[in-house]
Amino acid sequence: MTAPTNTTPSPYSPGDSDSGTTLHPPVIAWFDSHARDLPWRRPEAGPWGVMVSEFMLQQTPVNRVLPVYEQWLRRWPRPADLAQEPPGEAVRAWGRLGYPRRALRLHGAAVAITERHGGDVPEDHAQLLALPGIGEYTAAAVASFAYGQRHAVLDTNVRRVLARAVTGTQFPPNATTAAERKLARALLPDDERTASRWAAASMELGALVCTAKNETCHRCPIATQCAWRLAGKPPHDGPARRGQTYAGTDRQVRGKLLAVLRESVAPVPQSVLDRVWDEPVQRARALDGLVADGLVEPLPNGLYRLPLT
DNA sequence: AAGTCGTGGCT
DNA sequence: TAGCCAAGACT
Structure with a gap:
């Protein structure tokens, strides 16, 4: 590709708003052949299954979530089923997933869904965001994964993928920045179906290949265009993430x-x-x-x- | 906006 | 071994 000599910008210059057009196809194709078969990705999970999984997956690894998720949905197949239970039963069923306030919030969300939305998980992003325990990420994730909508789904995996592939840094900032949101929105495919697939695919890439440590670039579908790799994988220079001490707290x-x-x-x-x-x-x-x-x-x-x- | 909030596997 | 890390939300 030659540098443009007129005012027309190159469609593929790295980091610009069009770089998504070169990222989406390989990442989505990789996802189609490498995605894990997780229960909340199956059609029978439905919006409630997706929402339950998102609550459980907040800061908790997939392998630990799997058994609790299955048990949870068997016991409470619809929001209304959970809503009629005491909140303590949700806390008990949460088991050792950690951060048990999530169980309380999921119960509260089920009550709100039953009261305000006729027992159906709302499709509207703003209505999702208004539910307890649902923040910017989870609202976008449910709207995208459960309803196929077009949203920037910016979790820790996607943030890391974008930091490396586009921005050229090893890790994203500690807290999500406006620049990251802007980039994620700019990279969003135009049509809903492709956008929701991109969201799931880029997240899965961060979870399986573009991991925090021991990333496996030889398995990465966009390794040849990854800004961080092309720059020689410079180490993180920003402030180190504050360690979470636990013993004695x-x-x-x-x-x-x-x-x-x-x-x-x-x-x-x-x-x-x-x-x-x-x-x-x-x-x-x-x-x-x-x-x-x-x-x-x-x-x-x-x-x-x-x-x- | 920096702190708080669980748990357990991995290196 | 002792951190590091895992699909964040809330204040």
Whole structure:
């Protein structure tokens, strides 16, 4: 390709708004032959299955989600089925997926869907965004994956793929920037069907090939046009992501407390909860936090249980 | 807008 | 081993 000599920009200059036209076909073709057969991608999953999977997959690996997802949808095949349960049952069924407030929010979303949307997961992005536990990413993901709409689906995988393939950096910024949103929108294929396939395909590429560590460029369908690779894979120079320490934190104590409560249908005496952690101040703070979050319901006589309301 | 919020596998 | 990392949301 020769450089343009007139005012017409090259259709394929790297990083411009047209670079998507060279990215979409190979990535989508790769997806068609390499996509994992995940239950929420099957037609029978429906919008509710897609939505449940998106909640569970927030910060949690696919392999850990799979069994809980299957059990969840068998028990609550529609939003209304979950909505009529106490929120504590959602927390219990959440098991050890982590971040149990997601279970509470998913229950709250099911209630809202039942009350406001006749029991059907809404198609409208703004209505999805208004549901508890649904942010910009999840609203776009449900609208795109469940309803085939055209949205920029900007999760950590897509952000990394775009950072490398287009921007030429090893990792995206810590927090999603306006520039990233603009780029993702500019790269969005024009028609709905292609856009939704691109969303799923670029995400899968980040999950399977263009991974955070040990990326496998020899399996990448766009390796030959990847800006980061063409630049010699310069290492990340920005601020390192803040490490998540866990041992000894309130989060660990909360996890231990909730694990006890999940195992017991009957209310649990405080004396039993006291055994999960030695340090009384931190222990009390963690329990108070769980109550404040609505994950634990305090009863008279120093008893605690998962919330019935 | 920087902190908080679980859990477990992997290197 | 001790971090690092995994389809974020919320405040």
